[in-house]
Amino acid sequence: SITDALAARQGAQRSTADLAATRLPGRRHYDVLVVGAGFAGAVMAERMARGSGKTVLVIDKRDHIAGNAYDHHDDAGILVHRYGPHIFHTNSGDILDYLTRFTGWIPYEHRVLAAVDDQLVPMPINRTTLNMLYGLNLQDDEAAAEYLRSVAVDVGDIRNSRDTVVSQVGEDLYARFFEGYTRKQWGVDPSQLDKSVAARVPARTSCDDRYFTDRYQCMPDKGYTAMFSAMLDHPSIEVMTGQGYADLPMELSWDHVVWTGPIDEYFHHRLGRLPYRSLRFEHETLDCAQAQPVAVVNYPDYDTPYTRITEYKHLTGQQAARTSITREYPADEGDPYYPIPNPAAQDMYRQYSRLAGDCENVTFVGRLATYRYYNMDQIVGQALATWRRLDARWRLDALA
Ligand code: FAD
Structure with a gap:
C-alpha cells in the first residue's frame, strides 16, 4: 500500500x-x-x-x-491557469527582485465584479457598489462611512463570520454578498465559521476598485x-x-x-x-473575443452553483479571436486547496x-x-x- x-x-x-x-x-x-x-x-x-x-x-x-x-496554452492557444486564476501581488521589493531573475513582468491590476440583482458591481464593496445597488449618490469617503455606520448592526460579542460581516456592513449587504458565497465556498453557514474567515473581506468607502492594494501588482x-x-x-x-x-x-x-x-x-x-475544502474547475473556450468586462466575476448568490468565472485574456493581455474561461465549483472532495x-x-x-x-x-x-x-x-x-x-x-x- x-x-x-x-x-x-x-x-x-x-x-x-x-x-x-x-x-x-x-x-x-x-x-x-x-x-x-x-x-x-x-x-x-x-x-x-x-x-x-x-x-x-x-x-x-x-x-x-x-x-x-x-x-x-489550451487547445485554442489561450494561456490559461489550470488551478484557478493566480495574480501576483506583493509589498516586498525583495521578493519581486528575486523572481525578476527568472521572468519579465507585465503590469496588471486585478479588478473583480460581483453579479448581484442583474448588475455587475465592484467587489470588494466600495462607494460605487453602494451607489449602484441602492440608487445613492454618496459623494465622498465620509458619506460612505456614515452610510455603512447607519446599516451596521450591533451584535455584541463577535463570535463568528456572520457577526463580523453584519457588524461592519449590515444585514442586506451580508445577505447579497457574503451569505450565499460563504455557504458555497465553505459548505457551512457563516454563523458556523470562525470569525477570522470574514476578517479578510473589507468594505471600502473610496471608489478604489482594485482587488489588491499591494505596492507591486503584475503578471510574469x-x-x-x-x-x-x-x-x-x-x-x-x-x-x-x-x-x-x-x-x-x-x-x-x-x-x-x-x-x-x-x-x-x-x-x-x-x-x-487534516481537513481541506476543494474546488472543481470547469474550463471552456468561447467563440467570441471577450466574455466579460473584467478577469473575474463573482456569483455570490447561493443558487448559482459556481462561485466565480475567470476570463484569462484580461490577466495575460493576450490578443485572440476566441477566449477561454473557467468556472469554479467548491467541493468537499478533490485536491487540497483551503x-x-x-x-x-x-x-x-x-x-x-x-x-x-x-x-x-x-x-x-x-x-x-x-x-x-x-x-x-x-x-x-x-x-x-x-x-x-x-x-x-x-x-x-x-x-x-
Ligand atoms: P503548491 O503550488 O500546491 O505545490 C505543492 C506541490 O506538491 C503540488 O504540485 C503537488 O502536486 C506536490 N505534491 C504534494 N504531495 C506530493 C507527493 N506526495 N509527491 C510528489 N509531489 C507532491 N496566491 C496568490 O498570490 N495570488 C492568487 O491570485 C492566488 N490565487 C489562488 C487561487 C486558488 C484557487 C488557490 C487554491 C490558491 C491561490 N493562491 C494565490 C495561492 C497559491 O496557489 C499558493 O500560494 C501556492 O500555490 C503555494 O505554493 P506551494 O509550493 O506551497 O504549493
Missing part, C-alpha cells in the same frame, strides 16, 4: 548514517530531494543548487512543474510555468514530474528532504486527516508540527506542509527564509 511504501521510504530517512550505507554503486545520490515543484519546492531547489552548491532532485506527482500556479510576461522552468534550469537540478514520493525508484538516495506536500501525508495520517479554519483542525496541525520538529533531515515548507492559506509571495518569502536557515546550518556543519 502507499502507506507501507511511505513507511519504508521514510524508514530509510532515519539518519544520515543510515543513508550513507545505502550509497551503493549504481545508485543515484542527491544532496537533497525536494517533494513538490510549486513555489515552495522550486524556490528551495533553486537556492540550494545556485546558493548552496547542492545537487537536487525535484519530484512532483502531477505531470507538470509550477504547482497550483501552473499555466499552459511569459506565464508562471516559463518562470518556473527558468528557476529550475540548472545543471545540479533534476526534475521528475508524474512522480510521487511513495513510489520513487529504490536506486535513488539523498541526505535531506524538503517536503512541500501535505504534512499529515508525510506522517501517514497517523493523527488523522485548510478548514476550525480549532480541531488547528490543534491537529500543531501536533503534526511537533512531529515535524523532531525530523532532523526533513524540512517542511509551503502551504500544504504548514497547513495554512498563503499567497504566492508569502510562500516565496517563507521558502527564502527557510533556505537561509538551512544554508547557515550546512555552512556551520562544514566547519565542524
Whole structure:
C-alpha cells in the first residue's frame, strides 16, 4: 500500500548514517530531494543548487512543474491557469527582485465584479457598489462611512463570520454578498465559521476598485510555468514530474528532504486527516473575443452553483479571436486547496508540527506542509527564509 511504501521510504530517512550505507554503486545520490515543484519546492531547489552548491532532485506527482500556479496554452492557444486564476501581488521589493531573475513582468491590476440583482458591481464593496445597488449618490469617503455606520448592526460579542460581516456592513449587504458565497465556498453557514474567515473581506468607502492594494501588482510576461522552468534550469537540478514520493525508484538516495506536500501525508495520517475544502474547475473556450468586462466575476448568490468565472485574456493581455474561461465549483472532495479554519483542525496541525520538529533531515515548507492559506509571495518569502536557515546550518556543519 502507499502507506507501507511511505513507511519504508521514510524508514530509510532515519539518519544520515543510515543513508550513507545505502550509497551503493549504481545508485543515484542527491544532496537533497525536494517533494513538490510549486513555489515552495522550486524556490528551495533553486537556492540550494545556485546558493548552496547542492545537487537536487525535484519530484512532483502531477505531470507538470509550477504547482497550483501552473499555466499552459489550451487547445485554442489561450494561456490559461489550470488551478484557478493566480495574480501576483506583493509589498516586498525583495521578493519581486528575486523572481525578476527568472521572468519579465507585465503590469496588471486585478479588478473583480460581483453579479448581484442583474448588475455587475465592484467587489470588494466600495462607494460605487453602494451607489449602484441602492440608487445613492454618496459623494465622498465620509458619506460612505456614515452610510455603512447607519446599516451596521450591533451584535455584541463577535463570535463568528456572520457577526463580523453584519457588524461592519449590515444585514442586506451580508445577505447579497457574503451569505450565499460563504455557504458555497465553505459548505457551512457563516454563523458556523470562525470569525477570522470574514476578517479578510473589507468594505471600502473610496471608489478604489482594485482587488489588491499591494505596492507591486503584475503578471510574469511569459506565464508562471516559463518562470518556473527558468528557476529550475540548472545543471545540479533534476526534475521528475508524474512522480510521487511513495513510489520513487529504490536506486535513488539523498541526505535531506524538503517536503512541500501535505504534512499529515508525510506522517501517514497517523493523527488523522487534516481537513481541506476543494474546488472543481470547469474550463471552456468561447467563440467570441471577450466574455466579460473584467478577469473575474463573482456569483455570490447561493443558487448559482459556481462561485466565480475567470476570463484569462484580461490577466495575460493576450490578443485572440476566441477566449477561454473557467468556472469554479467548491467541493468537499478533490485536491487540497483551503485548510478548514476550525480549532480541531488547528490543534491537529500543531501536533503534526511537533512531529515535524523532531525530523532532523526533513524540512517542511509551503502551504500544504504548514497547513495554512498563503499567497504566492508569502510562500516565496517563507521558502527564502527557510533556505537561509538551512544554508547557515550546512555552512556551520562544514566547519565542524
Ligand atoms: P503548491 O503550488 O500546491 O505545490 C505543492 C506541490 O506538491 C503540488 O504540485 C503537488 O502536486 C506536490 N505534491 C504534494 N504531495 C506530493 C507527493 N506526495 N509527491 C510528489 N509531489 C507532491 N496566491 C496568490 O498570490 N495570488 C492568487 O491570485 C492566488 N490565487 C489562488 C487561487 C486558488 C484557487 C488557490 C487554491 C490558491 C491561490 N493562491 C494565490 C495561492 C497559491 O496557489 C499558493 O500560494 C501556492 O500555490 C503555494 O505554493 P506551494 O509550493 O506551497 O504549493
